[in-house]
Amino acid sequence: MTDYDEQRLAELIRLLPPPPEAWARAAQELPRARATIDELVQRAEADAEFRRALLADLEATLELTGIEPSRSLVVALRRRLDTV
C-alpha cells in the first residue's frame, strides 16, 4: 500500500477530527436517559394536556417538569413521541 505517503496519511487523519466532547457525551448518556424517556412517554399517553404541552414546546415542558432538555434527550424523546 505504497500510496500512503506521509502527506496523504496526514490529510486522512485530519479528515476525522473529534466532534465537540459534549456531543459524544450526550449520545453516550442515551441508555441512562431511556428511563426518563419511557416515563415521559407513558405520561404523555395518559395525559392529553401534558402531551399537547410536550408537542407544543418540548424543551420548555421538560424544564417545567424539572428535567434538563439536553439535545440527545430532546431528539430521542421527539422521535418516540412521533410514534405515540
Add this chain to the structure above:
Amino acid sequence: MLFSALSDAELVARCRVGDEGAWNELVERFSRYVYAICSRGFGLRDHDAEDVFQEVFARLYGGLHALRDDGAVKPYLAQLTRRLCIDHLREGAREQPLEEPSGSEQDERLERIDEALAVHEALARLPEHCREILDRFFARDESYHTIAAALDLPAGTIASRISRCLGKLRVELEGRSDLPEPSRKGGR
C-alpha cells in the same frame, strides 16, 4: 473488559443487552465518522450537524434490536447519516436555497471519509504514544508546543516523533486488503 478490543458485531450484541460500556465504546468508535459525514461530507453547520449527530445515535440506540447484521453497523451508520443530512439540507433549502455539490463531488468526499476511517482504525492499532501524537497534531490541530507540554516531551523532538509514527502507520497499513481503494483526486 477492554471494549476497544471488541469487534463491531460484539459491541452491538453487548449494547443490545444493555451494556453501557459497550455503548460508550460504540459511540466513541463512530462519533468522528458520523461527525465527518455531517460537517465535511455535507457541509452542515455545527447546529445542524449536532441535530443530525444526535438523531443518528438516538436511532441507532432505538433500532439496535432491528439491525439485520451486527457487523454492518458502519454501513448502517453511513447510510443513516447521509439520509438525515440530505433531509436536513432539503428542509433548510425551503427557507434558504443552497448550492449543492454535484453527486460525484459528494461521493468523492464520502469515499475519502471512509478511507480516513480505515486509516484511523490502523492508527488505533499503533502504540499509544504514536496514536496520541498523530491524533493531537493532525486531527486536533494542536501545536508542537501544546503537544510537548501535554505529553511532557521536549518540543524539539515532536516533528521527528510525528515522522517516525507516520512511518509506523504506513507499515501498519501495508498489506491490509480490507482498505477502501485510495482516492487520488484532490488534496494531494
